[in-house]
Amino acid sequence: MTTSLSRLALIRTCLATIVAALIATPSGAQENDYEVPVNRRDLPIAAPWQPPIHTLDARDAKAPPVFEVKAPKDAPNVMIILIDDLGFGGTSAFGGVTQTPSFDRLAKNGLMYNQFHSTALCSPTRQALLTGRNHHSVNMGSITEIATSFPGQTGKLPESCAKLPETLRLNGYSTAHFGKCHEVAAWEISPSGPLTRWPTLSGFDKFYGFLGGETNQWSPAIYDGVTPVDDPAKGDPDYHFMNDMTTQAINWVRSQQSLTPDKPFFVYFAPGATHAPHHVPQSYIDKHKGAFDEGWDVIRKRIFENQKRLGVIPADAELADKPKDIKDWDDLSDDERKLFSRQAEVFAAFLDMTDAEIGRLIDAVEKMGELDNTLIVFMAGDNGTSAEGGMIGMYNEMTYFNGVEETVPDMLKHYDEWGGPSTYPHMAAGWAVCFDSPFMWTKQVPANYGGTRQGTVVHWPNGIKAKGELRDQWHHVIDIAPTILEAAGLPQPRTVNGVGQRPMEGVSMAYSFDDAEAADRHLVQYFEIMGNRGLYYDGWFAGTVHMYPWAPPRNTFENDDWELYHVTEDFSMANNLADERPEKLKELQEMFLSEAVKYKVLPLDDRRQLRVNAKLAGRPTLMGDRKSLTVYEGLGFLPENDFIDTKNTSFEIVAQIDNTEGDAAGVIVSQGGRFGGWSLYVQQGKPVYTYNFLGLDSYTIKSDEALPKKQATIKLEFDYAGQSSDGQQKLGAGGTATLLIDGKKVGSGKVEKTQFAIWSADETANVGVDRETPVSSDYDEHSSRFTGKIDKVTITLEQ
Template identity: 50%
Template sequence: MTNDSNNLQRGALPIADLAYTGTVTYDATDPDTKFPPIRRLLPPEGAPNVLVVLIDDVGFGASSAFGGPIETPNFERVAAQGLKYTRFHTTALCSPTRAALLSGRNHHTVGMGAITELATSAPGYSSLRPNNCAPLAETLKLNGYSTAQFGKCHEVPVWEASPVGPFDHWPHPGNGFEYFYGFIGGETNQWYPAIYENTSPIEPWGTPEEGYHFMGDMTDKAIDWTRQQKSLAPDKPFFTYFAPGATHAPHHVPKEWADKYKGKFDQGWDELRKETYARQKALGVIPQDAVLTERSPGIPAWDEMSETIKPALVRQMEVYAGFLDYADHHVGRLLDALEDLGELDNTLVYVIIGDNGASAEGSMHGTTNEGFTINHMNDIETEEYVAAHIDDIGTPKSYNHYAVGWAHAMDTPYQWTKQVASHWGGTRNGTIVSWPNGIAARGEIRSQFSHVIDVAPTVLQAAGIPEPTMVNGVTQRPYEGTAMNYSFDDADAAEQHETQYFEMVGNRAIYHKGWTAVAKHKDPWAGSDHGLDDDVWELYDIEKDWTQSNDLAAEHPDKLAHLQRLFLIQAARFNVLPLDIRTAERFNPDLAGRPALITAQSQTLYRGMKRLTENSAINIKNKSFTVTAAVELPDDSVNGVIVAQGGAYGGWSLYTVDGKLAFAYNLLGINTDIVRSEAAVPAGTKELRLHFAYDGGGLGKGGTASLYAGEEKIGEGRVERTIPFQFTFDETVDVGQDLASPVSPDYQATGNAFTGTIDRVVIDLGDDDHSHLADPEHLVNVAMLKQ
């Protein structure tokens, strides 16, 4: 039990400093001189540490803790000391789930109706958390907690995700975390991550060859931060939000972890669903009468897949399994550190196994590089190509994602996957809660309905901290979640979270007192192809039909109509309206009503500028462009990168090798065209230039690259094909070096800094832009693949 012995008024934050109203003496040695001692701000006595672990892109049927085929002994370890919640729900997508988790409000309430890349000016979709919805971390910090976030943050508005900020919506300082170590965006390369420490970009301590992997790195940082907190302030509890990129694509993991699963998926995804279903019944995480749903429409049967691709498909799943197992291992390291500090028993631990269902964004036969899908270049990645590159899957040579069929299997026993908010496959995620000092139950199951918005009120109730009515002078909107504490020691407690809407890109549902009405608008691998009024609503009696397998819409039309009306009421109440299934309009910042950081036809970059995402860099795709670098060359043997964008999976670089100027264009890792000067650049040259003349006639065409030293042309060559939509998901524009993985095979990932001096680099666009020819449906798929 918590006890606020200081009787602090915690309802308005920051807690006001009260003026001393007693007698003030003239001489400090006067016996009447008395002042109350200065007290450090601490939470109420007995408030626990809080650790929230949020794993990425994991379905209900993946982890062994919930009957899945992937070994997660540390998740099971937490469950043995606490509770498994079998009806815990997310929003079906990354950014919205995280925004809801960290605020205690529905995702549309805090402006995150979709991912940040699809933000509009509508309040429910702006990607801007309003200041009347203070985040949980801010509330805990202002009540005396130490706060830190590690791993993924995909809640920063795209126009604020640059070195100039503003940082109001970054984890630090805007979202209440005193320390942040992780990446900004939907995903990052686990071998070559784009890391920020607070708001400053930093580089990994090593390369993959030297044993570097981001999962291990972020865990080390979390352990070190926790040890320091408890060393210097042992009586001060912490709130740690541990959100790895695992197991979002790219599925990157050391080979030995993937090899643990060799042969365990040869039976294919259909048989795997049956095996998982049987284990789930045996564990009791689904009822004995729960029905295994049919394979969702559009997902191929395992037997339909060709023998050519099957070995690669199996390896995709082995790699994914190894990745989740590896993530569990590092969560275990963090738990070990807490145990070593003597803090684990007094830590409220949430392990939320997935921010949505498993991802069906990897195509029907999977991919060795997501860039093929996002750039509409799947014609390059044939089944034969995937099969031939089986050994690259999971390694630094790939940017891989498994096939749709595996995603569906990872969501067993439910229908559908990530993005599909209408069905449990998209929104039901196994969740574990442990707090040995505060929860008497051990190893039990809880089946009360709960949602990610319930985490924040649960934490505050456990800490004895009231929900604030005012934060930083702004009257607060009440939490919309329901504290789960009532169920901690009572498996039969009546359900308190009785109503919950779901909506994502038109896929929508309403849960109310044991019934769900649902309408799926679009498949996760397809664009929106019809109006909302054409959607077919389904009705399920959850008391009798745990998995939404028996549609009762035709039998109970009045019940369905009642729930449809309730959905509209909830939608109006929580900023869901107007429902937005637009395609090209939301991709275009001007039409969507959100700011764009770069709108000019020219951009000047100065020396030292680095880690500029594609949202904060000028767009050179599908058009001619010129790169002009103002430099000083110490001699005629200069080396290193002048400017680069992207990396080994796609991008371009202007650089020098032994004094010769070179331009490399990397086409998604399958081919790199390199144009070189015939002779070394003369010492004393002040300007180096690349002009790329685009062929035109459509998207992703080739062009001619011409190299200049001053006004003298020193080289020319062809680039046969270019990237039409996006170079990479996370690699960046860097001046004076090529960070992370290298664009060109002419240099390595490290040691590629330019040995001359760069003053500035100017990128000018031509007037022959062909981007308007893009398919609007594909543009939205591009955005959705980023989360």
């Protein structure tokens, strides 16, 4: 009986083997013939089944090939170039007054799209671009720093929405990302991770850039993969990140092509430019001196006329009104005109440099013989030009987030250094409206094409016959990913890494490549950013500007005023038809609500400033409710969201150090930098505490006594003055800082005011050094390194 069962089991095994072979092996295949169709819908691609080998001696058998994943034959290289904060009228190909020869070169030899759209804000646009899904579908309803716990707003990419680079990588592409990544949840940017949503664990083989909304171009906080780059400038006085990231990109593409010339590459090139801070070498600034003295009204009209002359807008288009808050140039004072002209010169110089560096990358690809076989999608902006500089601009952009109003006279003191390392500048909103011509609005306003319309070029000589032509089909950033997959001959995956995938919500643009008259395929698209919202439907657009970029909400959501435009006939949205066509407006409003439910847009949330506070917003933080943090020497590169928050409260810092040699000097612990932060350090043998208020004022408390030559405890007590007896807290109040050595008071002084909201968008907290820019002028990054030994540092907040 046992023998019969064994034989039966053997028969069943043999039958299963035969059936599997019939399924996996093509008809007529012989043993050791392993050619099978590739299933690219379930990623990673599984190795083909191999039949058992019955040959005893390897010399008598044919070895099967090593399984390799290869891209489809003739799949092109792919490059996405994305400029930051540049509106429709920014590039010279789309009428701009600043020459952009690299962009124009691609436009001349490719296709220009004059009805292509972003989401109106950076993180949402970028996550939508890389996934092919709407920004709320991928939980990026706003930037990660103001994420909430509501679906659609969490800032965490769902596993069911794998990124385009992951799909390409698993299909045989080499993949790399250079520049800005603003898609990682703010509380996940630390050594503790999780790192699964960082670029190199979500599809990119290589990442060289910064995590967050912006970085200091002179002293950036950079990662190579998941490893922080300590001092990327390495003492080079001419260092600039735009140049650095371009060199890194060129070197990577050259290496990839040298080692694997038959393997296509995907490069996502996303500069921090032209987002604030507007940092650019003086040589570029000098080129644009006097170019904007005529003011934003004259130049806006000139851009509009250029756009008509170039044919990128219809001949009958009207120049939309500018917002009422933007003053006429003729009504400004001489000082205002002088300052604002300088701001525009620096912005134009930044764009000029960016275009030149992009040209350097394109030239390198051409010299390798790969330009014609590279599909380039060049978006001139991830949203409209930024109006976050307010009515007069800023010497230090962080003043905006801390409720500090700068003045024109104060900013003019920095006129000659504007754009250099000693400034962190932004420009007045009038220029944002100007560079978004012919539209009315700007970044943050998806209810108007000024916030979402991006001049876009597609360049692919091997795949597109037409050259220098205009395409006016209506498209959105979610259409890029499906376009690239179609061009590469790849299907949208059903599963990625074992997780079922939400279908892409964009449509491929490839149908328009060789057919200028092709009918639109993207017919419905919602827009929403912080309560500003709208809907496009087959030539009509309805929207409401709920909140200006420089002001609080104007109404409750229920009482918002909606506008209606027949954009097929009114390119620039100059004629509001809401009163004439109320039935059409109602139709689109109802469609918006339907789309909002479908894509997790609701509830609407306009708490722009309150959402900076993680507790009020309801998002996780690395610190949670902890009142104390102990850190050790070597820990650093910690962004603000991942370090204990000493703002608006009393606290103490206790540092245990070893000064046995008697030569201890340098920073014990610091946070922030030149444009806002604090530092506890030792200078000439004495402890010092400096509080830097937004780079505008600095308060320094020095010890009267030197450290003893032994192990010692340095303590800094900060008594916050904003806590009243009735429990009410005043934000941004001053306080008293007291230094102690081994329990003995050695110094005390007043800090007159503090930053209540944010230190910096990119500067980090560090133990034993002050990275990026220095908090205090007493040291630089190199001399800031602590020469003694730090045992530990404990920061404790008032209980």
